[in-house]
Ligand SMILES: O=C(O)CC[C@@H](O)C(=O)O
């Protein structure tokens with residue numbers, strides 16, 4: 001049932017008259033930039049390496065100067081015999097079956113692995129890694145392969161170690177809300193499992209139908225609920241990890257508090273499979289909220305959107321669970337490529353606000369008061385509210401499906417930037433001016449509540465000249481605001497050489513030491529996360 005409130009009545013009526021199916025219904029100046037490239041840390045110039053390789057150089061991926069294959073062993077018949085004995089029927093060598101494991105979701109990075117292994121247990125993962133470490137065979141751990149930075153696919157012929165069959169829930173504690181499960185559980189399946197028990201997962205992503213919890217943790221995925229439930233660095237209570245030499249590190253604690261020594265699990269959260277293979281996760285899950293409302297609002301300027309955010313935090317307080325935005329360029333792509341229908345009048349900016357609480361009447365009253373305030377003060381120009389599941393999903397689709405709409409618009413250059421929240425849209429505006437008509441579309445959307453902008457730039461085809469205009473400009477701009485060049489997607493293959501724009505050389509060198517200590521032969525997800533100069 002859509003909630004009515006003054007000023008939004010007409011839209012609420014419109015929303016009510018739509019079919020139930022969500023898919024059918026909806027289908028200034030760079031801020032004090034004073035860091036020139038020459039002033040960046042010593043290694044920042046490495047950030048300019050492109051993933052295009054010299055014509056004819058078969059040892060490099062893509063079309064240009066990607067990494068060179070390191071001197072790992074190559075898989076031979078004896079290796080295959082070993083894997084087939086260990087994983088009968090689960091050692092995949094059929095090129096057709098290997099194809100999807102070799103290519104990323106965006107179809108932007110492609111490896112040439114000839115073996116995909118599908119272990120079911122931690123013990124099997126341990127035996128695989130022990131063997132590969134001794135044989136110096138490189139391994140590419142892979143979850144749902146929904147990553148956006150080329151971190152989840154092989155670069156050359158690394159063995160793909162898929163966690164897809166490690167998909168069992170191991171335990172759930174109804175009192176504490178702590179779930180322990182294998183790494184290959186699909187996020188959406190975990191959400192459905194928990195919902196029956198009146199709990200939810202603390203994270204939610206557009207890719208929930210395919211992504212796996214182990215991959216989420218290895219990426220430190222943020223998603224749509226981070227504003228409310230915090231990052232995986234807080235909600236993950238324990239991990240089981242298999243190290244490069246096959247040793248099993250059982251830190252699968254289910255305790256809220258544990259100050260016994262260093263918190264080793266944090267090393268593996270966000271390490272993108274370069275330090276160990278996560279095989280099991282214990283995670284703290286919130287109770288399922290009794291009342292959920294979603295408001296979809298329009299704003300004329302980004303400044304008004306920010307003021308709406310401030311007002312929202314003040315007036316909705318503890319029930320606010322998401323504050324997301326998209327610009328009108330995103331809306332045009334949703335309409336054009338996915339045939340979604342804008343549920344409100346056209347605006348330069350759109351906001352998705354979600355509330356999640358325990359008392360429907362109380363939450364609705366709060367939301368009503370907030371909406372009245374922002375409408376009366378003209379911060380918001382139009383909007384609509386939903387409390388019913390199907391309509392909530394339909395409103396969320398306007399934000400969650402932007403990535404999908406972009407894939408239909410051509411080749412997409414993706415940037416996932418953390419900035420002080422008041423600066424996040426400035427980057428989009430400056431990029432538009434900077435590129436002029438060289439780009440097809442420059443769009444901005446993301447997680448306002450977390451200061452996380454998704455800047456996406458499309459072009460009819462892959463365009464090295466356009467890429468040269470975007471990078472390193474985008475990274476210099478971000479470094480000038482002391483932002484992060486990867487807020488939540490990781491560095492993977494595509495961004496690893498830009499790490500110096502966000503981290504000092506001393507920190508990167510220490511990361512290299514940690515990698516050498518945990519994986520001395522460098523077999524785990526090589527060519528990812530750490531810059532080329534550290535290998
Ligand atoms: O595709 C992107 O750039 C962002 C994907 C995801 O992080 C999102 O928030 O929708």
Ligand SMILES: [Zn+2]
Nearest residue numbers: 223447454488
């Ligand atoms: Zn995101």
